[in-house]
Amino acid sequence: MIRFKITREIGFLFFTLFLFTFQTAAETNRRVISVNGTVTEIIYALNLENHLVAVDSTSYYPKQATSLPNVGYQRTLTTEGILNFKPTQVIGLESAGPPTTIQNLKDAGIPIKLFVDDYKLETPNYRVLEIGKLFGKEKEAKALAKKINEQIQNLNLKKSNIKVLFIYSRNPSSVFISGTNTAAHVMIELSGAKNAVTEFSEFKPLTSEALVKANPDIILMPEKSALGFGGEKAIWEINGMEFTRAGKEKNLILVDDLLLLGFGPRLPIALKTLNDKWKQIE
Amino acid sequence: MKKKFFFILSCIIFTIFSAIISSLLGAMNIRWEDLLNTDSIESRVFFELRIPRIILGILVGGSLAWSGALAQGLFRNPIVDPGLIGITAGCSLFASIAIVLGASIPLLHSIWSTVVFSFIGGISSSFIIFFFAKSKGRTDVFSLLLSGIAVNAICFSAIGILSYIANEAQLRNLSLWNMGSLGGASWSNLKSFSIFFVLPLFISPLIAKQLNVFILGEREANHLGVSVEFLKTIVILLIGVSVGACISLVGNIGFVGLAVPHIVRMVIGQDYRYLLLTSYLLGGGLLCLADGICRIVIAPSEIPVGIATALLGSPFFLSLIRKRMNHI
Numbered sequence: 001m002i003r004f005k006i007t008r009e010i011g012f013l014f015f016t017l018f019l020f021t022f023q024t025a026a027e028t029n030r031r032v033i034s035v036n037g038t039v040t041e042i043i044y045a046l047n048l049e050n051h052l053v054a055v056d057s058t059s060y061y062p063k064q065a066t067s068l069p070n071v072g073y074q075r076t077l078t079t080e081g082i083l084n085f086k087p088t089q090v091i092g093l094e095s096a097g098p099p100t101t102i103q104n105l106k107d108a109g110i111p112i113k114l115f116v117d118d119y120k121l122e123t124p125n126y127r128v129l130e131i132g133k134l135f136g137k138e139k140e141a142k143a144l145a146k147k148i149n150e151q152i153q154n155l156n157l158k159k160s161n162i163k164v165l166f167i168y169s170r171n172p173s174s175v176f177i178s179g180t181n182t183a184a185h186v187m188i189e190l191s192g193a194k195n196a197v198t199e200f201s202e203f204k205p206l207t208s209e210a211l212v213k214a215n216p217d218i219i220l221m222p223e224k225s226a227l228g229f230g231g232e233k234a235i236w237e238i239n240g241m242e243f244t245r246a247g248k249e250k251n252l253i254l255v256d257d258l259l260l261l262g263f264g265p266r267l268p269i270a271l272k273t274l275n276d277k278w279k280q281i282e
Numbered sequence: 283m284k285k286k287f288f289f290i291l292s293c294i295i296f297t298i299f300s301a302i303i304s305s306l307l308g309a310m311n312i313r314w315e316d317l318l319n320t321d322s323i324e325s326r327v328f329f330e331l332r333i334p335r336i337i338l339g340i341l342v343g344g345s346l347a348w349s350g351a352l353a354q355g356l357f358r359n360p361i362v363d364p365g366l367i368g369i370t371a372g373c374s375l376f377a378s379i380a381i382v383l384g385a386s387i388p389l390l391h392s393i394w395s396t397v398v399f400s401f402i403g404g405i406s407s408s409f410i411i412f413f414f415a416k417s418k419g420r421t422d423v424f425s426l427l428l429s430g431i432a433v434n435a436i437c438f439s440a441i442g443i444l445s446y447i448a449n450e451a452q453l454r455n456l457s458l459w460n461m462g463s464l465g466g467a468s469w470s471n472l473k474s475f476s477i478f479f480v481l482p483l484f485i486s487p488l489i490a491k492q493l494n495v496f497i498l499g500e501r502e503a504n505h506l507g508v509s510v511e512f513l514k515t516i517v518i519l520l521i522g523v524s525v526g527a528c529i530s531l532v533g534n535i536g537f538v539g540l541a542v543p544h545i546v547r548m549v550i551g552q553d554y555r556y557l558l559l560t561s562y563l564l565g566g567g568l569l570c571l572a573d574g575i576c577r578i579v580i581a582p583s584e585i586p587v588g589i590a591t592a593l594l595g596s597p598f599f600l601s602l603i604r605k606r607m608n609h610i
Contacts, residue, residue, distance in 0.1 A: 071583075203449075
């Protein structure tokens, strides 16, 4: 009887060990390609980076991600470039493309998870939980989502009447400003300020008259875009800028592109950074 | 005759060589032994992505060059390209409509419907131009050219408006489409569209002699018994169908339609019995090789194939022009 019990215990132990080994094997076989910076950031935040075999060029945070093989820019992916890594899962945003590549990958039977490009306070949590599900790490994902939630709850953001103009440009010949329905607009509003331009949605080319009419108190730009534009000096040289409060007082805030527009785990930090700046200007 | 023969033979060898080289180029490193295992990812990439892409490259490049040769014959002008009769603009406009407004137009939600819609656009614009250029049962080539310019202007203005109202993602898709890519190649695409690419090969011999006479001038061709009106109609139709299929499937690819027939003409002369087929071979080989190079220059990304065709072909084109200047 006792012997039987011991045998049963040993059997149970072996069975558990077998399951554990099987799970570990399944985990090590997981080969994930992230084709979006925010997705990569979440994967690192969940400590699942050992499953990553490649990332896209927008995945530069955390710094370790840049040492992984690169599959190019998320919107100009190539089928061979992705299949080369024999992925078992591709994760990104719906803006990933071109459509033919996405179609080819689906035809090749590669599981693809593409998140909607939405900009809400709940977006980071939703993405964290979904990625947790994909990796079978719901518990860890819930813990991270809870942490982000708490950070957002404790933000204590102060509302202000500051008018912020978001400028996006890679070169001085084509300068775009953000209207409504963009990640930048939502970030400005969520952080307690007002978007200086609400007459149109998405991005439109900047005109000098529109700039003067909008009269922003502060200019907000992603860091990389500002570099491509020619730095701070070039921004103040934009026609009409000298007639705005931002231009007169040289009010400018540059925030890292992924932190500002990523809607990832660092959303609370981004909102706090912006809100602190609004307080200073006011 | 010897020169002709050698050049045609060189073009055949070049096309075969391009196909072989292109099959070895890509982001994925494929070894021959990988191809023996039909279930391996390498083998699937090779047979389901790379081979259709090589075939499509040859067919599209060939059709564009062939259509260019026809357009140059129709206008009796060696520096026109098929785009002049509005097909490219029509295709581009309809593709832009599908990309920007597709979400709100029924049946325009897939990549495939964009291709078909664009094809319809190309054919429609060539018919409109043809209609405007026809009067009293005659097609005036000069009016054809002017109508083409007008339709091009209308189409590109409309594309400008669409670009303005497009959001960032749509704008990116538009610009990518306008730079051309063979990335969408698949066996199903080839099955559906190959008829439009292979058709020229069979029609060529039937109209080559008549085109040779047509170059002398419309009146002269008429006196020599060529049915000029019928020839013009058939040429416009063929260009429309062929270029429409190319542009709608792979987007805008410049240079091939204009320069390849011109290069061939410089080497072997005006005889359409050889010019059409040789242009097809050289255009196909050039696009196939250019696409292969595009796949590896900034691998795992790709550069648009239209850029590579111009980069590959231009030096050769320039050297021929120089040579010709020295002969004058």
